[in-house]
Amino acid sequence: MKFLRIAFKSLVFLFCSMIVIMIGLYVYAYMSPKLELKTANQFYIYDNNKDLIYQGSGNSEWVNIEDISDNLLDAVVSVEDKNFYKHQGFDYLRIAKAMLVNIKSKSIKQGASTISQQYIKNMYLDFGKTWKRKIEEAFLTLELEVHYDKEDILEGYLNTINYGQGNYGVESASNYYFNKKPSELTLEEACILAGIPKNPTKYNPISNYDESIKRAKIVAKSMVNNEYITQEEYDNLFQNKIEIYGKSKENNLQMLMYYQDAVLDELESIHSIPASLIESGGLKIYTNLNLDAQTSLEENILEYTKDTPDIQVASVLVDPNTGDIIALSGGLDYAKSQYNRATKSSRQVGSTMKSFLYYTALENGLVSSSTFSSEPTTFNLSNNKSYSPTNYGARYANKDITMAAAIAMSDNIYAVKTNLFLGTEKLVETAKKVGIKKELPENPSLALGTTELNILDYATGYTTLASGGYKKDLHLIKKVEDLEGNTLYEAEDDSKLVLNENYVYILNEMLTSTTNAAFIDYSKPTALTISSKLTKKYAIKTGSTNTDFWSIGYNKDLLMLVWVGYDDNRSVNVNQSYISKNIWADTMEDVLKDKEDNWYEKPSNVEGAVLNAITGEPTNDNKNATLFYFVRGSYYDNTQIVSKEKESSLSE
Numbered sequence: 278m279k280f281l282r283i284a285f286k287s288l289v290f291l292f293c294s295m296i297v298i299m300i301g302l303y304v305y306a307y308m309s310p311k312l313e314l315k316t317a318n319q320f321y322i323y324d325n326n327k328d329l330i331y332q333g334s335g336n337s338e339w340v341n342i343e344d345i346s347d348n349l350l351d352a353v354v355s356v357e358d359k360n361f362y363k364h365q366g367f368d369y370l371r372i373a374k375a376m377l378v379n380i381k382s383k384s385i386k387q388g389a390s391t392i393s394q395q396y397i398k399n400m401y402l403d404f405g406k407t408w409k410r411k412i413e414e415a416f417l418t419l420e421l422e423v424h425y426d427k428e429d430i431l432e433g434y435l436n437t438i439n440y441g442q443g444n445y446g447v448e449s450a451s452n453y454y455f456n457k458k459p460s461e462l463t464l465e466e467a468c469i470l471a472g473i474p475k476n477p478t479k480y481n482p483i484s485n486y487d488e489s490i491k492r493a494k495i496v497a498k499s500m501v502n503n504e505y506i507t508q509e510e511y512d513n514l515f516q517n518k519i520e521i522y523g524k525s526k527e528n529n530l531q532m533l534m535y536y537q538d539a540v541l542d543e544l545e546s547i548h549s550i551p552a553s554l555i556e557s558g559g560l561k562i563y564t565n566l567n568l569d570a571q572t573s574l575e576e577n578i579l580e581y582t583k584d585t586p587d588i589q590v591a592s593v594l595v596d597p598n599t600g601d602i603i604a605l606s607g608g609l610d611y612a613k614s615q616y617n618r619a620t621k622s623s624r625q626v627g628s629t630m631k632s633f634l635y636y637t638a639l640e641n642g643l644v645s646s647s648t649f650s651s652e653p654t655t656f657n658l659s660n661n662k663s664y665s666p667t668n669y670g671a672r673y674a675n676k677d678i679t680m681a682a683a684i685a686m687s688d689n690i691y692a693v694k695t696n697l698f699l700g701t702e703k704l705v706e707t708a709k710k711v712g713i714k715k716e717l718p719e720n721p722s723l724a725l726g727t728t729e730l731n732i733l734d735y736a737t738g739y740t741t742l743a744s745g746g747y748k749k750d751l752h753l754i755k756k757v758e759d760l761e762g763n764t765l766y767e768a769e770d771d772s773k774l775v776l777n778e779n780y781v782y783i784l785n786e787m788l789t790s791t792t793n794a795a796f797i798d799y800s801k802p803t804a805l806t807i808s809s810k811l812t813k814k815y816a817i818k819t820g821s822t823n824t825d826f827w828s829i830g831y832n833k834d835l836l837m838l839v840w841v842g843y844d845d846n847r848s849v850n851v852n853q854s855y856i857s858k859n860i861w862a863d864t865m866e867d868v869l870k871d872k873e874d875n876w877y878e879k880p881s882n883v884e885g886a887v888l889n890a891i892t893g894e895p896t897n898d899n900k901n902a903t904l905f906y907f908v909r910g911s912y913y914d915n916t917q918i919v920s921k922e923k924e925s926s927l928s929e
Contacts, residue, residue, distance in 0.1 A: 319332075319559030319560070319760065320332075320559060320560040320561075320562060321559075321560070321561050321562065322537055322540060322562045322564060323561065323562065323563045323564060324564060324566040324567070324568050325563075325564065325565050325566055325567055325601075325603070325755070326568075327563065328568070330533070330537075330566065330568065331443065331537050332449075339436050339446070339448070340432075340435075340436060340446075340447060340448045340458075340459050341432065342428050342429075342431060342432035342435075344458070344459060344460045345432075345435060345447060345459040345460060346459060346460055346461065346462040346467055348462055348463065348464045348466075348467035348468075349435070349447065349459065349462055349467040349470060349471060350431065350435075351467075351500060351505040351506075352464075352467045352468050352470075352471035352496050352497075352500060352505075353392070353431070353434075353435065353471045354392070354431070354503075355471075355496070355499045355500045355502075355503045355505050356471055356472070356495070356496045356499045356500075357392055357395070357471075357474075358391045358392040359499070359503050360391075361391065361392050361393075361427065361431070362427055364391060365422050391418075392430065392431060392434050393418050393421050393422055393430055393434075394414065394415075394418050395434065395438075396421065396430060396433055396434040396437065397414050397417045397418050397421060398414060399434070399437040399438060399439075435447045435459075436448070438474045439474060439477050440453075440454075440470065440473045440474065440477060440481070441473050441477030441478060441480070441481035441483075441484070441615075442454075442477075442481055442483055442484075442523075442534070442611070442612060443534045443537060443611075447459045447470070450470055450473070451466075451470070452522075453522065453523065453524065454466075454469070454470065454481075454482060454483070454521055454522060454523065455520075455521070455522055456522035456524070464497075464506070464510070464514065465493070465514055465515060465519055466519065468493040468494070468496040468497045468500075468514070469482055469489055469490070469492075469493045469519065471493075471496045472489060472492035472493045472495065472496045473489070473492075475492065478615050480492045482519070482521045482523075483521060483523045483612040483613070484612060484613055484614070484615070486521065490515055490519070493515070494514070494515065497511050497514055498511065523612065530571060530572060530575055531575065531609075531610045531611055531612060532571070532574070532575045532578070532606040532607070532608070532609075532610070532611060533571060533575075533611075534611040534615070535605055535606050535607035535608060535611055535617050535619065536564075536566055536571065536604070536605045536606075536753070538607070538615070538617055538620075539602075539605055539607070539617060539619065539620050539733075539753055540562060540564055540753045540754060542620060543752065543753050543754050544560075544562065544754065544757070547754070547757065547766050549765055549766045550757060550765055550766060551765075559759065559760040560757055560758070560759065560760075560765070561757065561758040561759070561760065561762075562754060562757050563754070563755045563756040563757070563758075564753050564754055564755060565596070565599075565601035565602055565603050565752070565753055565754075565755055566603065566604065566753070567594075567603040567604060567868075569868070570594055570603050570604040570864075570868045571603075571604040571605075571606075573604075573863075573864050573867040573868055574592055574594065574604045574606055574860075574864050575606065577859070577860045577863045577864045577867075578590045578592070578606060578609065578860055579609075580863075581855070581856045581859050581860050582609060582841075582856060585853060585856065587843060587844075588609075588841060588842070588843060588849075588853070588856070589608055589609055589618060589841070589842060589843060589844055590606060590608070590609060590839065590840065590841050590856070590857075590860065591606060591607055591608065591618035591619040591622065591732050591839075591840045592604075592605070592606045592619065592732075592837065592838060592839045592840070592860065592864075593605050593619055593732055593733060593736045593837070593838050594835065594836070594837045594864070594868070595736055595740050595743075595751060595835070595836040595837075596834070596835065596836075597740050597743035597744040597749075597831060597833065597834075597835070597836045598744065598833070598834075599749070599770070600740060600749030600750060600751045600752055600771075600772075601751075601752065601753075601755070602736075602751055602752065602753045604868075605619050605753070606619065607619040607620060607621070614844075616844075618732070618840070618844075619732050619733055620731070620732075620733050621731075622731065622732070623715075623729040623730055623731045624729055624730070624732070624824070624825050624840055624842060625726055625727055625728065625729050625730075625822040625824070625825050626726040626728070626729075626730050626735060626820055626825075626827060627725070627726040627820025627821045627822045627825060627826075627827055628687040628689075628692070628725065628726055628803075628818065628819065628820035628821065628827075629726060629735075629818045629819070629820035629827045629829050630704075630723065630724060630725065630726035630728075630820070631683075631684065631687065631692050631724060631725075631726075631818065631820075632684075632739070632742060632784065632788065632818050632829075633704060633707050633708055633711065633738065633742075634692060634695060634696060634704050634707075634724045635680060635683075635684060635695070635784055635787065636707060636742070636776065636780055636781065636784045637699060637703045637704050637706075637707045638680065638695050638699060639777075639780040639783055639784060640707075640776075640777060640780050641699050641703060643680065643695070644680070644907055644908075644911050644912065645679065645680050645681050645783055645786075645787055645905045645906060645907065646679045646680065646681070646888055646893030646905050646907075646912075647679065647680050647893075648677035648678060648679055648680075648892070648893055649677065649678070649683075649690070649691045649694045649695065649698075650674075650675075650676065650677050650678075650690075650694075651668070651673050651674035651675065651676070651677075651678050651683070651688050651690050651691055651799070652673050652674070652675050652676075652690065653665075653667070653673060653690075654666075654690050654693075654694070656693060656697065656721060658721065664693070664721050664722065666689045666690065666693050666721075666722070666725060667689065668688060668689050668690060668800075669687065669689070669800075669821070670800070672799055672800045673690065673799065674688070674798065674799045674891070675799075677892065678691060678798075678891055678892075679888075679890065679891065679892065679893040679905075680695075680787065681787045681790050681796070681890065681893075681903070681905060682790070682796055682798065682890055682891050683695075684787050684788060684790055684791065684818070685790035685791050685793060685796035685802040685803070685890070686796065686798070686799070686800040686801065686802060686803065687791075687803050687818075687819065687820075688800075689725055692724040692725060693721050693722070693724055693725065695724065696721055696723065696724035697721055701719040701720055701721060701723065702719050704717075704719075704723055704724060705717045705718075705719050705723070708738065710741075710748075710775045710776065711737070711738040711739075711741035711742070711748060711775065711776065712737035712738055712740075712741055712748045712749075712750075712775075713730065713734060713735065713737065713738040714734050714737075715728070715730055715731070715734060726820055726822070727822075732838055732840055733751065735838065736751055736836070736838050737749070737750070737751050739829055739831065739836055739838065740836055741775060741776060742776075742781060742784065742785065742816070742831070743816070743831035743832075743833075743836040744772070745778055745781055745782070745877060746774055746775060746776035746777065746778050746781040747772040747773065747774050747775070748772070748773050748774075748775045749770075749771060749772050749773075750771050752768050754766070754768060755767070755768055756768065778880055779880050779882050779883050779908050780908070782877055782879060782880055782883055782906065783883060783906045783907070783908070784816075785816040785877055786816075786904075786906045787906075788816035788817055788818055788830075789814060789815065789816055789817070790802060790890070790903070791803050791804040791805070791817045791818065791819065792804045792805055792807070792808035792811065792815070792817060793805075793808075793890070793903060794808075795890045795900070795901050795902060795903040796890045796891070796901075796903070798890075798891045798901075803818075803819040804817045804819055804828075804830075804858060806855070806858065807858045807859060807861075807862040810859075810862045810863065810866060811862060811865075811866065812866060812874070813832060813865075813866070813869060813874040813875075814832060814874055814876045815830045815831065815832050815865065816830060816831055816832070817829070817830035817861075818830070819854075819857070819858065821849075821854060823848050823849070824842050824843065824846050824847070824848060824849060825840060825841070825842045825849065826840070826841040826842065826849055826853065826854050826856065826857045827839065827840055827841075827857060828857040828858045828860070828861040829861075830861060830865065832869075832874075832875055832876060832877075833875045833876065833877055834869060834872055834875050835865060835868060835869055837861055837864060837865055839857040839860050839861045840857070841853065841856045841857040841860075879906075882908055882909050883906050883907065883908060883909065884906070884907060884909050884912070885904045885905065885906050885907075886904070886905050886906075886907065886912055887902050887903070887904055887905075888902070888903065888905045889901045889902065890902070890903040893905070
């Protein structure tokens with residue numbers, strides 16, 4: 278009995294203590310500064326001309342609650358927080374029920390966030406789940422409840438929630454999905470909108486109409502259960518297909534949101550930006566986006582994929598002088614798939630890895646005319662295993678060929694021989710040096726690009742080649758300001774010379790061989806089919822695997838990477854290799870159409886010699902003659918070194 282009395286008194290004490298603490302917290306929250314709802318969670322994204330291309334939620338998009346359809350208000354409260362008008366920020370009974378369900382199922386089956394809590398979460402840039410963050414959110418929810426009435430909170434929530442497809446706030450969502458003002462929404466349209474925030478990718482009607490209707494029916498059923506509509510009204514819903522508008526008033530590029538999503542991802546990594554938009558009051562984000570380049574990229578992707586259902590494309594365009602990412606696409610159509618293949622996926626890079634292999638070779642004593650035999654070869658490795666790579670189409674020279682020819686025709690045997698000759702650790706060292714972050718295996722097949730890499734990570738490595746040997750951190754964001762114009766972040770030049778400029782120049786010259794007819798022999802240069810489209814000099818490397826096609830190329834002004842393949846890793850057809858090459862060629866030429874041909878200045882320590890493209894021997898035969906470059910003193914026959922005038926005429 279005594280134990281029961283003590284237990285009862287302890288429970289009473291704890292209960293009273295909790296009441297006192299809660300009262301104290303509410304009083305403290307009331308005494309805290311009032312949150313400014315309409316200035317929170319605003320962010321504006323600008324292109325490189327400082328033109329606004331995207332607006333999150335802001336005053337110009339803010340719609341008052343009296344201008345929002347009652348259908349939507351009732352639908353949101355019903356499905357998200359049926360006790361919204363009764364609780365003071367936290368639904369304690371719902372929390373207790375969710376805890377019991379989760380304990381029984383031994384997993385997170387139910388959540389218990391109220392609209393007030395969700396609204397506070399919407400005001401953060403990141404969605405971390407640390408205890409500090411949770412406590413912060415809880416206290417801000419109290420502040421919200423004590424300073425504002427329920428209509429203000431619901432209005433703010435509806436103006437900031439993510440409705441998918443880049444639409445934040447009910448005004449933007451209503452216009453985009455239905456071409457209507459929020460006050461004009463029908464009950465069916467309101468149910469669709471109210472269902473989206475649970476999973477904006479899965480439940481928006483552009484990406485997945487059927488799933489959005491299933492979710493909308495759940496919303497409508499909750500309205501029946503909470504007596505907002507009758508069973509008869511419910512039974513008459515969704516008898517006919519709902520017309521979806523799916524257009525933005527500002528911009529209808531269907532790949533632009535991939536760039537914008539990448540911007541927000543980068544924003545989260547900038548530590549000088551406040552984690553909470555409440556603290557900053559909103560952000561102005563100035564990016565490196567070149568809208569003309571983005572438009573050209575999209576048009577060419579759509580043109581060359583129109584006859585290939587389900588195929589996907591990812592591409593990145595970089596200014597190698599600065600590391601600015603000026604255009605990006607993570608897929609064919611953001612409306613259908615928000616998965617950003619440029620920033621999230623990893624794919625085998627195929628023969629494009631050979632550019633780094635041959636730089637490594639130059640740095641370790643080989644020259645552009647160094648030869649290995651191209652013939653079917655089985656390599657006996659130190660682990661008692663053997664490796665038998667093949668050339669594309671089983672085409673072999675069956676003779677010695679030059680490094681430049683091996684690049685032009687992407688000879689696999691030559692590449693593996695080079696990798697083993699140097700030692701497999703050398704290529705890995707170069708990859709780290711140029712900025713490729715992924716840990717690469719030290720194996721013979723790395724030279725053939727068998728390791729999967731992310732396209733943005735890979736672009737960092739290629740920017741080092743395109744910049745003449747300077748490693749740069751690629752970036753989409755130029756500057757971030759608060760709404761008062763105070764600079765919170767500005768990108769700085771972090772260039773660091775990590776490669777030998779002489780060898781980079783020689784490599785870049787060798788990479789022009791992929792469009793040079795002088796290298797036609799047992800096979801053809803891999804980019805010869807697009808050479809007639811090119812009006813400027815480019816370093817180009819293509820690559821392919823059973824599941825991937827790559828085209829990568831650059832000059833001093835622009836670097837572009839294009840990947841083509843399928844999300845489900847099905848095999849690509851050899852006839853589809855034209856897609857990546859033509860997207861690359863047409864976009865590069867269009868973006869650079871107003872620029873002069875801008876090639877790299879030859880270092881004073883580099884000299885040229887006219888040699889046979891395939892054998893590397895001195896020649897007077899114009900058919901296979903081409904200009905090879907060497908660091909002064911590295912070429913065995915200095916009598917063949919050409920004059921500057923002759924070199925200039927040969928390189929044009």
